[in-house]
Amino acid sequence: MKQLHRKDLFCWSEFNPERNLDFHSILWVRQEGNILIDPLPLSVHDLNHLRQLGGASLIIVTNSDHCRDAFHLAKVMGASLYGPAKEKNTFPLICQDWLQDRDEIVSGLTVYELSGSKTPGELALVLEDNTLITGDLIRGHAAGELCMLPEMKLKDVAAAKESVRRMADLPSINTVLVGDGWPVFHQGGMALKELASSL
Secondary structure, eight states: OEEOSSTTEEEEEEEETTTTEEEEEEEEOOTTOOEEESOOOOOHHHHHHHHHTTOOSEEEOSSGGGOTTHHHHHHHHTOEEEEEGGGTTTOSSOOSEEEOTTOEEETTEEEEEEOSSSSTTEEEEEETTTEEEOSSSEEBSSTTOOEEOOGGGOSOHHHHHHHHHHHHTOTTOOEEEOSBBOOBOSSHHHHHHHHHHHO
16 A cells, blocks of 8 residues: 555555546545545455554445445455445445534544535545545546546536535635545645636
8 A cells, every 4th residue: 555645544446447547545544543545446455554563443435336345345344334325225335434414433533524516415424624535426537636526427506606615615625535536635725726716
């Protein structure tokens, strides 16, 4: 796994030829138990690395299109699965908890529900006020800038745009780690505001 902008954050990725971009998964290493977000299948190397870093006690899936390898890794690691509350009745995985807007999953990790995306109640996560972790709606198709999921895939375009504006209004975001595409490690808040102003 690749270390990110903090020593306690790691990422592994998979290139998607159809969309011509990378899909990403995040690991947050913490003494109280590591957290995986939208985990893709792990190579043998990355699985060993994860075990060296302490495994995982909790797996968060931001939306039903990002289940990826969450079920398998939950079994392997003995981790609890958390999913979006607004998909509870149709979610393809059995979760131990369902997350909704402004839930604090653990100290320093807060949930924001995004409306209007291709799945209801898609989750975005804010880590310690300065790092935004997104699933599908907010993405990075070109390095250094952010974009929104194409309108043809949105359930409600106006609601989706309002969700983006809400994230852009968060006061302290510096880094945006997207599920799909290029992350923005510095001036992520500015990139969010530029995206919001373009909508």
